[in-house]
Amino acid sequence: MNGSAHVGDQNAPRVRIRSLDKTNVDFVLSNTSLSVANSLRRVMIAEVPTMAIDLVEFYENTTVLADEYIAHRLGLIPLVSHTVDKFKYTRDCTCAEYCKECSVEFTLHIKCTESGTRTVYSSELISSNKDVVPVLETEDDRGAILVKMRKGQELNVHCIAKKGVAKEHSKWSPCAAVAFEYDPHNNLRHLDYWYEKSIKDEWPLSKNALEEQERDPSAPFDYKAEPTTFYFNVETIGCLDPQEVVTKATRVLQEKLGGLQLALDEDQAPDAAANVDDGEPWV
Amino acid sequence: MNAPERFEMFLLPDGARKIEITKDPKMPNCLLFKIQREDHTIANILRYKLLKHPQVLFSAYRAPHPLEYYVELKVQTTSRTTPINVMLEAIQSLMLEYGNIRSAFDNELFRLEPTAADGSRRAARAPSTYGGFGSIDASVSEFGISSDISSTRGDRADDVDIDF
Ligand SMILES: [Zn+2]
Numbered sequence: 001m002n003g004s005a006h007v008g009d010q011n012a013p014r015v016r017i018r019s020l021d022k023t024n025v026d027f028v029l030s031n032t033s034l035s036v037a038n039s040l041r042r043v044m045i046a047e048v049p050t051m052a053i054d055l056v057e058f059y060e061n062t063t064v065l066a067d068e069y070i071a072h073r074l075g076l077i078p079l080v081s082h083t084v085d086k087f088k089y090t091r092d093c094t095c096a097e098y099c100k101e102c103s104v105e106f107t108l109h110i111k112c113t114e115s116g117t118r119t120v121y122s123s124e125l126i127s128s129n130k131d132v133v134p135v136l137e138t139e140d141d142r143g144a145i146l147v148k149m150r151k152g153q154e155l156n157v158h159c160i161a162k163k164g165v166a167k168e169h170s171k172w173s174p175c176a177a178v179a180f181e182y183d184p185h186n187n188l189r190h191l192d193y194w195y196e197k198s199i200k201d202e203w204p205l206s207k208n209a210l211e212e213q214e215r216d217p218s219a220p221f222d223y224k225a226e227p228t229t230f231y232f233n234v235e236t237i238g239c240l241d242p243q244e245v246v247t248k249a250t251r252v253l254q255e256k257l258g259g260l261q262l263a264l265d266e267d268q269a270p271d272a273a274a275n276v277d278d279g280e281p282w283v
Numbered sequence: 284m285n286a287p288e289r290f291e292m293f294l295l296p297d298g299a300r301k302i303e304i305t306k307d308p309k310m311p312n313c314l315l316f317k318i319q320r321e322d323h324t325i326a327n328i329l330r331y332k333l334l335k336h337p338q339v340l341f342s343a344y345r346a347p348h349p350l351e352y353y354v355e356l357k358v359q360t361t362s363r364t365t366p367i368n369v370m371l372e373a374i375q376s377l378m379l380e381y382g383n384i385r386s387a388f389d390n391e392l393f394r395l396e397p398t399a400a401d402g403s404r405r406a407a408r409a410p411s412t413y414g415g416f417g418s419i420d421a422s423v424s425e426f427g428i429s430s431d432i433s434s435t436r437g438d439r440a441d442d443v444d445i446d447f
Contacts, residue, residue, distance in 0.1 A: 012383045012387070013380060013383050013384045013387055014387055015384065015387040015388045015390075015391050016391060017388075017391040017392070017394075017395060020392075020395055027388070027391070029384065032380065032384065033328075033331055034331075035327045035328045035330070035331040035332075036328055036331075036377070036380060036381075036384075038327065039324045039325070039327065039328045040381075040384070042323070042324045043324060047293075047324070091290070091294070165293070167289070167292050167293050168289040168290050168292070168293075169289060243388070243392055246385075246388055247385050247388060247389065250381040250382070250384050250385040250388075251381075251385070253324075253377075253381045254378050254381050254382065256321070256324070256325055257325070257374045257377050257378045257381075258378065259301060260301065260302065260318065260321075260325070260370075260374055261371065261374045261375070261378075262301075263300070263301035263302040264302060264367060264370060264371055264374075265371075267300075267302060267304060267367070
């Protein structure tokens with residue numbers, strides 16, 4: 001499935017990237033519908049798979065934080081997930097519990113022997129896979145703080161990171177935030193602003209307003225007008241590049257549609273029931 | 284305690300059909316598609332695409348309950364086609380549209396960083412020496428609107444200290 005032949009068509013969607021860096025991509029999507037733009041937003045937030053710690057075994061925990069509390073903190077640590085496509089979901093895997101096809105193991109064994117406070121950082125997790133490691137911003141970044149210890153306290157855990165989507169738990173979301181705006185001048189009147197005296201004074205325009213014209217207030221209202229231009233800013237937490245999140249989201253949507261097409265085709269030909277959807281990626 | 288498992292939202296149970304189709308008893312040429320384990324993401328784009336189809340007379344969806352993970356999409360067409368046919372056309376058209384969005388996005392990446400957007404860059408990525416990031420670091424100044432958002436970054440949540 002690749003529609004590249006149609007790029008350049010008058011009716012094909014257009015994209016203009018306004019800025020791109022390590023954690024953000026700011027782009028304008030135009031010549032498409034609100035429902036398509038919104039589906040992209042929803043999928044980027046909740047259905048682009050990443051890796052995150054999902055199982056934690058505690059061998060020793062004499063810190064002040066409860067096991068559950070530390071397990072939760074471990075789950076929220078962003079893991080570099082550029083290789084996520086090479087992993088299976090554990091539920092689709094042939095293994096009994098977990099294996100290297102569907103998971104990555106992390107170990108963390110720290111004992112505080114000094115008199116001061118020993119701070120444990122996510123960068124101290126030892127990964128079984130060099131491609132799936134805690135996200136660090138710079139070479140001297142130590143990552144997120146997991147727990148602080150005093151002399152004699154010890155933490156010894158074994159973690160299993162699995163592939164997942166944020167629909168199951170938001171720890172799997174690649175996005176910190178997805179900014180989404182259309183019709184900055186409210187020409188379409190999709191918004192009904194609350195105001196005291198003046199909408200113009202009380203509701204400042206966003207920077208996206210520079211990209212569009214305000215409707216002539218004396219012209220009759222165009223009740224058939226639809227939004228066609230959408231302003232996105234995708235901010236990631238570092239497990240995937242922002243541009244990767246956008247392209248993966250389009251693939252996820254195509255896979256979902258492919259699953260529906262398959263289901264409809266099966267319905268058309270009931271004898272083809274042998275061709276059962278096994279939940280594998282379709283494209 | 285009796286909350287449904289989260290994966291129930293997207294995992295089709297064994298033996299369940301992805302789409303159940305029933306005829307509407309009161310409207311001619313009208314089908315109700317009960318789509319399992321999908322939500323507004325899929326239902327809304329299909330509904331909208333179907334409404335744009337010249338042979339579609341009616342198209343609407345609902346998500347009946349937040350803890351029942353299916354959507355219902357009702358489609359009525361003229362007698363010149365069938366709801367199943369227009370559904371297939373809508374699906375095809377949407378798959379093409381997302382492909383076009385991805386191509387347009389990749390073209391933009393190529394414009395920003397010609398060496399980095401050949402589609403194989405993820406596979407060819409060398410493992411970074413440190414944990415995160417690496418790869419594309421496009422300069423944005425030449426595109427007019429500079430990234431005032433990104434310049435204020437760097438204070439992400441991992442700087443947050445635990446306050447005992
Ligand atoms: Zn496995």
